[in-house]
Amino acid sequence: MIRFNSILAAIAAVAIAGAGVHPASAQAPDTIAQIKQRGKLLAGVKFDTPPFGFLNEKNEPVGFDLDIVKKVAERIGVPVEFVKVTSPTRIPLLVSGNVDLSAASMTHTQERDKTIDFSITYYTGAQSLIVPKASTIKSLKDLAGKQVSVQQGTTLEKNIAAAAPGAKIVAFKDYNSAWLALVQGRVDALTGSLNILQGFAKDNKDYVILPDRFSVEPFGIGVRQGDSSLRDAVNFALQDMWKSGEYAELYKKWFGAEPDVPLEVWP
Structure with a gap:
């Protein structure tokens, strides 16, 4: 039996398999x-x-x-x-x-x-970088030895590590913390999805989004x-x-x- x-x-x-149902x-x-x-x-x-x-x-x-x-x-x-x-x-x-x-x-x-x-x-979306207007960072190639904040547990963290292997990646629990680190001068740049960075830059005219786009999201x-x-x-x-x-x-x-x-x- x-x-x-x-x-x-x-x-x-x-x-079930033949019917295409898992x-x-x-x-x-x-x-x-x-x-x-x-x-x-x-x-x-x-x-x-x-x-x-x-x-x-x-x-x-x-x-x-x-x-x-x-x-x-x-x-x-x-x-x-x-x-x-x-x-x-x-x-x-x-x-x-x-x-x-x-x-x-x-x-x-x-x-x-x-x-x-x-x-x-x-x-x-696309991933990019935001930096202070006075920064010497103009593109990805300028990130060697620089500290870049990013939101932890995201594809953004992996993308920036691959795109700028010489950078020092500093991961934060959320975007606000990563942004605050940039504003306080604890990092040199912040990376994130373009439209999210535009949201931060909208009311903060002392910062500029760089032209590099290094992912599709x-x-x-x-x-x-x-x-x-x-x-x-x-x-x-x-x-x-x-x-x-x-x-x-x-x-x-x-x-x-x-x-x-x-x-x-x-x-």
């Missing part, structure tokens, strides 16, 4: 139903990364990522509650179930894809592994926003320009 049961289990596994994903919880039953979407966002997610003068969380998530929640039919995450915590808090999704200026990488699933790319919204219902809801919301023009409006609101990379839209 044990052997017969084993054979039946093997046949079932083959049948056993784990077939048993994935219906997150959309859980969200509706709870009455709100729990979204992990950053509070320290302008213009994607930060606290305004009223100490309220705002930003491009937050506005995107609001649109997703509207389409699900519930309000959204924002939960503060950082680069080191955005995936653990998602995997543990503390948030339903993570919209936290997160680059979609193969390594991260082993742990969570991602939406389509909703923003494509495709941002995706993270969901738990196998959570196809929520991933589809996010993807369809993003695509609807692109077709309706809502995406372009939000992009111009936060970046002051038209989006130059179109979203992937399925028929």
Whole structure:
């Protein structure tokens, strides 16, 4: 009987594989139903990364990522509650179930894809450097022996190490800490995604962003592994926003320009 049961289990596994369904994903919880039953979407966002997610003068969380998530929640039919995450915590808090999704200026990488699933790319950025205007640093090649602050636990940290092997990389827990280190003169430069650096430079005219661009950063919204219902809801919301023009409006609101990379839209 044990052997017969084993054979039946093997046949079932083959049948599932033949149907293109992974056993784990077939048993994935219906997150959309859980969200509706709870009455709100729990979204992990950053509070320290302008213009994607930060606290305004009223100490309220705002930003491009937050506005995107609001649109997703509207389409699900519930309000959204924002939960503060950082680069080191955005995936653990998602995997543990503390948030339903993570919209936290997160680059979609193969390594991260082993742990969570991602939406389509909703923003494509590039990594750059910001320095004081009086700095002698004019490009990547001038970083040898210089100290460069970066947010820890990000692709940015790996990228700058590869692009400027002679630099001394100083990692901080969040963007604000990395920026403060530059303002206080404890480092010579700060590296990060271009639009995030533009957010810091906007009200700090004594700093300049260098022209070097040394990475491509495709941002995706993270969901738990196998959570196809929520991933589809996010993807369809993003695509609807692109077709309706809502995406372009939000992009111009936060970046002051038209989006130059179109979203992937399925028929």
